[in-house]
Amino acid sequence: MVLISQRIFLETIKKYCLAHEIAIEVRSGGWLVIMQRDGQRRLAIGYDIGLNSAVANQAANDKAACAEVLALAGIPVIPHTLFLGAKLSAHIPGSDSFDAMLRLLDAHPRGLVVKPNEGTSGEFVVRVTTKAQLETAVARILGAYSSLAISPYVGVDDEVRVVLLDDRALIVYSKTRPFVTGDGTHSLRELAQRTVPAQQLEIITEDFSAAELDAILPVGERRILNWRHNLDSGAAPMLLTESPDRDACVALAIEAAQALRIRFASIDVVRADGSWQILEVNSGVKMEALGRLHPELVEAAYYAALDEVFAQSRRPGEGRDP
Numbered sequence: 001m002v003l004i005s006q007r008i009f010l011e012t013i014k015k016y017c018l019a020h021e022i023a024i025e026v027r028s029g030g031w032l033v034i035m036q037r038d039g040q041r042r043l044a045i046g047y048d049i050g051l052n053s054a055v056a057n058q059a060a061n062d063k064a065a066c067a068e069v070l071a072l073a074g075i076p077v078i079p080h081t082l083f084l085g086a087k088l089s090a091h092i093p094g095s096d097s098f099d100a101m102l103r104l105l106d107a108h109p110r111g112l113v114v115k116p117n118e119g120t121s122g123e124f125v126v127r128v129t130t131k132a133q134l135e136t137a138v139a140r141i142l143g144a145y146s147s148l149a150i151s152p153y154v155g156v157d158d159e160v161r162v163v164l165l166d167d168r169a170l171i172v173y174s175k176t177r178p179f180v181t182g183d184g185t186h187s188l189r190e191l192a193q194r195t196v197p198a199q200q201l202e203i204i205t206e207d208f209s210a211a212e213l214d215a216i217l218p219v220g221e222r223r224i225l226n227w228r229h230n231l232d233s234g235a236a237p238m239l240l241t242e243s244p245d246r247d248a249c250v251a252l253a254i255e256a257a258q259a260l261r262i263r264f265a266s267i268d269v270v271r272a273d274g275s276w277q278i279l280e281v282n283s284g285v286k287m288e289a290l291g292r293l294h295p296e297l298v299e300a301a302y303y304a305a306l307d308e309v310f311a312q313s314r315r316p317g318e319g320r321d322p
Contacts, residue, residue, distance in 0.1 A: 008291035009047055012302045020310070035309075042309050047284030049264060049305050051165075056262040060283040061118050063149040066260065070278055073259040075252070077278040078270070080149040082117055085142040098138070104150055105134055111153040114138065116145040127153055154272040156279075160240065162253035163266045163285060163301055165308065169250045170301040173290065175235040178225045182217030189213040192225055237290045239297075248276050256281055264305045 010030050017024040017035055025034040033044040042050050048057065059065050064082035071077055081104065084095040105112055111129040114137040124144065126137040141148045163171040180191035188208065217223060240246045253267040256278050266286070268279040285305070291298035 008288050008295070008298060009286065009302070012291075012299050013044060013049075013306070015299070016303055016306050022310070037310065040310075047286045049285065049302070050309050051264040051305060052262050052283050056260055057283045059260050060262055060265060060281040063115070063117050063280060066281050067149075067151075067278075070256055070259055073255070075255050075259060075278060076275060077256075078151050078154065078272070080117075080151045083138075083148050083150065085146045085148075088146055098135075101134060101138065101150060102131060104152075105129075105131065108152040110155075113151050113153050114141060115149055115151075116141055117147040117149040119145065154270075156270045156272050158245075158271040159235075159279065160246075160249040160269045161237075161266050162250055162269060163287070164253055164257050165264050165301070165304055167254050167257065169253070170304060171287075171290070171297055172240045172246055172250060173237045174240055176238050177235050180217065180223055180225060182219055182221040182223070184216065184219035186216065187214050188217050188223060191217060191223075196225065237293060239294065245271075245276075252276055252278060263308070 010026065010033070013033055013035070014024060014026075016022070020037070022035050022037045024036075026032070027034065031046060035042045035044070044050055052060075059069055062082075064080045067077050067080040071079065081100075082095070083097070083101065084092060086096065088095070101112075105128070111127055112134070113125060113127050114134065115125040116123070124141050126133075126140075128134045128137050138148065159175045161171075161173055161175065162169055178196050180188065180195050182191070192213075240249075249269040252269055256267055257263075257265055260281060262281065262283060264283075264285060266282045268282070269276055270279045271277075285301075287298045287301065
């Protein structure tokens with residue numbers, strides 16, 4: 001059974017293989033794809049199409065390590081501090097220190113963002129401003145993951161995703177968060193219920209107190225419903241045309257990719273406090289939400305990456321098949 005969340009990615013690979021006479025096997029519910037041509041075998045796992053080295057994948061997927069690599073390269077990046085769960089912290093004393101987490105909270109009065117150190121789609125990403133909230137977030141994340149990362153909360157004005165292949169921007173789009181406009185009659189909760197799908201409403205309402213949700217929103221007042229820019233949390237992708245901001249985001253994303261030595265990635269760039277910074281680098285390029293709006297662009301991006309995957313198989317001196 002094909003995983004629904006991977007439909008566009010998987011169907012694009014199938015279409016590419018059919019057009020290029022490449023044999024394909026789909027295993028593990030669509031999680032593993034085996035492609036073979038002329039005795040050469042290539043693999044795609046999850047949303048990893050197989051172009052990046054193991055080290056580049058690991059560095060990108062580890063949020064704290066990625067932030068450190070980029071900072072050391074002089075690239076502006078939102079800092080992420082690593083904390084380990086019980087299974088791993090015994091090997092690195094102090095890596096599970098709640099006191100250290102509290103010091104971070106004290107140092108950042110606007111709050112912290114706590115998230116799994118490895119993970120995608122905004123899952124378990126929580127903003128905290130109190131000790132109690134921090135304790136709850138840490139317990140919840142470490143109950144499901146072996147480590148977490150903590151970053152200072154910054155007011156993000158814009159978030160842009162750049163899909164890169166070998167320093168070439170294939171797709172650049174912003175993430176527009178859902179919002180409502182007050183009418184002087186209905187509460188924030190009522191307006192939100194009219195605006196966002198039911199499955200996203202719970203995610204959104206977590207960011208507001210009951211009093212805020214039940215308050216009548218004044219006429220004309222615009223209220224953004226989610227501090228997160230994740231597409232899975234209700235944000236909408238909007239393609240960016242040529243502009244100084246687009247150029248700045250692409251240039252910064254290319255710098256980040258070069259520092260990580262990563263070939264194919266989606267890189268999130270945010271504008272906070274008036275400047276562009278790297279938020280995260282994703283080695284697995286997931287474009288399901290964008291593909292529903294712009295399937296031709298997503299197909300072209302995956303095709304370009306697959307061309308490189310199979311170009312590798314024609315290069316002399318390569319090692320044995322995986």
